[in-house]
Amino acid sequence: FTIYYQPQVRAADEQLVGVEALIRWNNPGMGLVLPERFISLAEETRLIDDIGAWVLSEACDQARAWQDAGYKPLRMAVNLSSHQFQSGKIVEQVKCALEQSGLAPEYLELELTESVLMSDPEQAMRILGQLRALGIHLAIDDFGTGYSSLNYLKLFDVDALKIDASFICDIPENTDDDLIARAVIALGRSFGLRVV
Numbered sequence: 398f399t400i401y402y403q404p405q406v407r408a409a410d411e412q413l414v415g416v417e418a419l420i421r422w423n424n425p426g427m428g429l430v431l432p433e434r435f436i437s438l439a440e441e442t443r444l445i446d447d448i449g450a451w452v453l454s455e456a457c458d459q460a461r462a463w464q465d466a467g468y469k470p471l472r473m474a475v476n477l478s479s480h481q482f483q484s485g486k487i488v489e490q491v492k493c494a495l496e497q498s499g500l501a502p503e504y505l506e507l508e509l510t511e512s513v514l515m516s517d518p519e520q521a522m523r524i525l526g527q528l529r530a531l532g533i534h535l536a537i538d539d540f541g542t543g544y545s546s547l548n549y550l551k552l553f554d555v556d557a558l559k560i561d562a563s564f565i566c567d568i569p570e571n572t573d574d575d576l577i578a579r580a581v582i583a584l585g586r587s588f589g590l591r592v593v
Contacts, residue, residue: 398448399423400455405474405593415472415506418456420448440480449481450490457498457505464500474506476538479513483520488527495531502532506557510539514553522552529554536593541581550588557591558584 398420405415422430439445453475460473481487495502507528514521514537525535536557537550541564564577585592 398451400452400459402459405472413469413471415474416460417474417508418452418459418476420452436478440478443480445478445480446484446486449478450486450494453490454494454497457494457500460504461498461500464504470501470504472504472506472534473500474508474536476508477513479510479516482509482513482524483517487524488531491528491531491533495533503534506534506536508536508538508559511537511542518552522554525554536591541577547584550584555590557593559593 399422401419401421402416403419404413405417406412407414420432422432422435424430436445439448456473456475460471464470477487481490491505491507494500495505509521514525528535534557535553535555536559537553537555538559539561540558542561558581560578560581564574564581567574568578569575582592
């Protein structure tokens with residue numbers, strides 16, 4: 398496995414404000430394999446917990462290494478799978494990754510999809526509270542493709558909404574996507590959330 402880091406740029410001033418850690422599989426026979434092709438298998442075999450912990454650790458190490466090299470501190474975003482989030486180990490995995498890397502918690506953001514949060518909302522709120530107590534940031538990923546319940550949006554203590562790429566890729570040609578993106582941005586801002 399290898400990790401690529403996708404930049405997150407603030408639209409208002411085009412400043413680099415963060416990166417997202419994206420896992421890839423360099424397979425000798427198939428070349429670079431995207432997560433859509435191997436994550437479900439990793440979840441089925443329960444290897445996702447070890448893979449997720451490795452990505453979290455590597456991403457924290459890289460963020461700290463960039464800081465140590467003199468670069469401006471950036472927020473490192475890491476996706477969590479449903480199995481990883483619900484395993485009961487995620488809080489300890491985050492603590493361990495932060496302690497071993499020396500990365501300050503405010504530079505880590507965990508991304509969860511709506512479906513992960515909605516599968517067991519009470520458990521999700523409890524885990525989010527424990528993660529929030531560590532000082533990290535939390536984001537809802539792929540917003541708009543899952544449940545999109547406004548009732549639960551107000552209950553989950555998150556910092557950011559990430560609009561699903563399917564609503565962004567055809568802007569400005571597709572006016573429906575443009576309107577949806579504008580609505581989600583307005584919704585996020587009304588809740589005091591960053592919108593990615």
